[in-house]
Amino acid sequence: MSALMTGWLRNDGRKGIRNTVLVAYLVECAHHVSKKIAREFPETDVQVIGFSGCFPSPYGQDMMEALCTHPNVGAVQLVSLGCENFRKADLVRAIEASGRTVNLITIQQTGGTRSAVDAGRAWVRDTLAALAQIPRVPMEPSELVIGTICGGSDATSGLTGNPAAGRAFDRLVTEGATCIFEETGELIGCEHVMAARASTPALRNELIATVKKAEQYYAAMGYGSFSQGNATGGLSTIEEKSLGAYAKSGDSEICGILRPAERATTGGLYLLDVVPDGAPKFGFPNINDTAEIIELISCGAHAVIFVTGRGSVVGSAISPVLKVCANPDTYARMSEDMDVNAGRILTGDATLSEVGDEIYNKLVALGTGEMTASEDLGHTEFVLTYKNPTQAEPGCQTAT
Incomplete structure (x- = not known):
């Protein structure tokens, strides 16, 4: 059975068993626009995630960077209102460094809800076509x-x-x-x-x-x-x-x-x-x-x-x-x-x-x-809330 497994190879050597396009909002004020973008693609692997808080959150930042560069993710459309505290430039750099395609829409600069939705849908549509051409590789x-x-x-x-x-x-x-x-x-x-x-x-x-x-x-x-x-x-x-x-x-x-x-x-x-x-x-x-x-x-x-x-x-x-x-x-x-x-x-x-x-x-x-x-059945639930930043215990991440 293992010979039948395939995945999408990422730049860091990991392989994904899905090739999802994420539409990720960076504050609750951008949630509606993100959902409107994704609804245009009901039969495709386009999913909405996001961090709703406006107050700075190292935990939220770390989580979003990890999720947007997850091996099951092929590309990311970020949606910002424009005045939130989220460090969106850092998130863009993390996604770009991972080799994934990323696009940032800032609603306040794009012209409002309809303009942002139209721009996001156009980018997702082009990106889905590009991801469809990426071959899968063997996986164990x-x-x-x-x-x-x-x-x-x-x-x-x-x-x-x-x-x-x-x-x-x-x-x-x-x-x-x-x-x-x-x-x-x-x-x-x-x-x-x-x-x-x-x-x-x-x-x-x-x-x-x-x-x-x-x-x-x-x-x-x-x-x-x-x-x-x-x-x-x-x-x-x-x-x-x-x-x-x-x-x-x-x-x-x-x-x-x-x-x-x-x-x-x-x-x-x-x-x-x-x-x-x-x-x-x-x-x-x-x-x-x-x-x-x-x-x-x-x-x-x-x-x-x-x-x-x-x-x-x-x-x-x-x-x-x-x-x-x-x-x-x-x-x-x-x-x-x-x-x-x-x-x-x-x-x-x-x-x-x-x-x-x-x-x-x-x-x-x-x-x-x-x-x-x-x-x-279409379940794509997502919850990300505030939490204290935490540090790993020394020497306990691996057996060494």
Whole structure:
């Protein structure tokens, strides 16, 4: 199957399994114009992302630079109002340095809404034609970067979908791929179990400290990563939810910790730390599943495995979201939104390894042109909010 994978080669040597044109707004005031531009191309891979804030944000800047130079992105149309604080010149330079085509429209200089929309549509139309001429090159599973999250979790998530995703991760890591799991707020209670898999003593200590930081952050906010829906679905405590969420990391050695917009330097298994350092400043670290998905994608994830027990319909801009349904009853109701029925494990119709292999094979198939259910349904959700700038822990980005 690996010989069938192909991708678009980028200047930095990475390969994309999609060749998306992004229309990216740099302040909320430019959001409407961006949507109007993209709506002209309903049957093409033109997607809208953006940062809504006007106040300066190092995190927002880093995220937008990482997303606009993601391997799945072929070109970028930037839309600025003109008076926002976003460092748009720096973003243009980052995109140009990556070898991608970029165009900047400033609404205040272009003449207003209609003029900006017309100019943006003309550029996107020409760019799509040019991207269609770019050939694909062979790609191997070892070149993949895959993230995983769980959302809409219930009592079945930790029994079927999450451990099956972990089996897929183990296979990918064995083949040299990069796998990223999160979120530290949903690992509370099993940090010592996780730390035992660290590649170095220093990393072991940092893994424990990272989860403790999340626990303290949520305590300060007065609310943790445990929802009413989780309880209705049969989960009793954050510790029970954490054990289920932890299962999606698999059994491989953990070789590093990443922060949003940071890329791994080698293949292997990484924890994504989404909780800012210090006291809470901008609220909860991730306000919904989409924000978590985007942070995984900012680290270069070609695709994201999304395990759900109660049922989630979200996808994402930039990278495909592969939906793994943990609950057989949920799958029966919502099969049109799901890619894998991990509930078959509960009914005795499949083993963990069989479902893990199915997840792996579907991920590889994304590199042959196949689409996920969320892609086919048109889901391109995107959320990017303010967050404290964070710095990577020394020595913990890789195993060295």
